[in-house]
Amino acid sequence: MDWINKFYSTTGKWWGPAEQKITPRDYRRLSNTKKLTKNHLKDVLELGASYGNTAAVFAEDGLHITAIEISDRIDFAENHKQKEYKGSLTFIKEDFYKIKLQHQFDTVCYWNGFGIGTDENQRSLLRKAAKEWLTKDGSLIMDVLNPFVWTKWDKDEEHKKANPDLGYNFNVSQKIEFDPIQNRMYDTWWETDKPEKKYTQTIRCYSPADLLLLVEGTGLKVVYMEVEGEIIDWTNKIPPHHSIQKNHEYLVQLQIG
Known part of the structure; x- marks a missing residue:
């Protein structure tokens, strides 16, 4: 995975001046997280925080968020650091596979990045979330790329x-x-x-069926999937014209179990 820092730092140099700002997508992420956790969240860990935009929205809402990003994109987050928030905002420039954190979180978020590396890299990440990062009743909420x-x-x-x-x-x-x-x-x-x-x-793409197989044995279980607000029922045949047929990613919630 040697390409990661180079790719995101270089493209961040190209796009950072334009994209280090809060957009409706960041507020949708907050709304989805509050919905899936039934608003029972306080301490949040964000993996792959990019420019820090989503993290700033979470802190603005009163949450205490730790945001990790390995690339130079996080250098564009200076404008977010200088603001005052109802909650708190901590940025860490580090590899989240290697980092050791001092406490657990009721929510871990990973937006638009799951699938970097091998299947075993993903399982390693899921095991780390289950054993180190999540509280007993916590949730991992993440985007998964849709191969279709x-x-x-x-x-x-x-x-x-x-x-x-x-x-x-x-x-x-x-x-x-x-x-x-x-x-x-x-x-x-x-x-x-x-x-x-x-x-x-x-990035590795996973169908819902592939994701369910991937998660087995990691200490986590899938409890919910949706795409654009439409529930993915993985126990039944998807109905015609379901949103998963036209969206490049879908949202997943996992919990310890």
């Missing part, structure tokens, strides 16, 4: 022109590829005039 949509995006390529007025200062290009054997997406970016220097992130 990523496979449709295979070979898609896009070129995005700089827009300095919005903070996008680089002309960049993107190509998506999907490996149907490993159910893995490859998302490659480069500065358009420097095609020889490309940066790729690769």
Whole structure:
């Protein structure tokens, strides 16, 4: 997983001035977390916090949040650090696979990043959440990439022109590829005039059935899945036109058990 810091730090340099701001997505994440935990949350751990936008919204709501990010994207969170919050906000620039934390959390969140590395990396992360991070009745809430949509995006390529007025200062290009054997997406970016220097992130995608198998033996169990507010009932056949057929990720809640 040597590519992680390089990819997110480099693309953060390209996009950080534009994207280190709070958006409706951050408020949706807070709303979903409060809904799934029935508002019984106080101490939150966020994995892969990126620019710190979602963490700031949680702290603004009165929660005590510790946000971990390995890449230089977290350097853009300075504007969040300088604000006063109803709760508290702590940023840690570190590898969350290696970090040792001093207390447990009633909620752990992992937005838009689960699947980095191998299946065993994911199981290791889930075991760490169960044994070290979560309180007895706590929840791990995370996004999972949906292979049914990523496979449709295979070979898609896009070129995005700089827009300095919005903070996008680089002309960049993107190509998506999907490996149907490993159910893995490859998302490659480069500065358009420097095609020889490309940066790729690769993330394992899991169908709900695959995720249920992955979780076995980790100390956690899946208790809920949804996509855009529509429940995923993994015990029955999905009805026609279900939202999972058109969304690139879905939301999962896990608890100790």
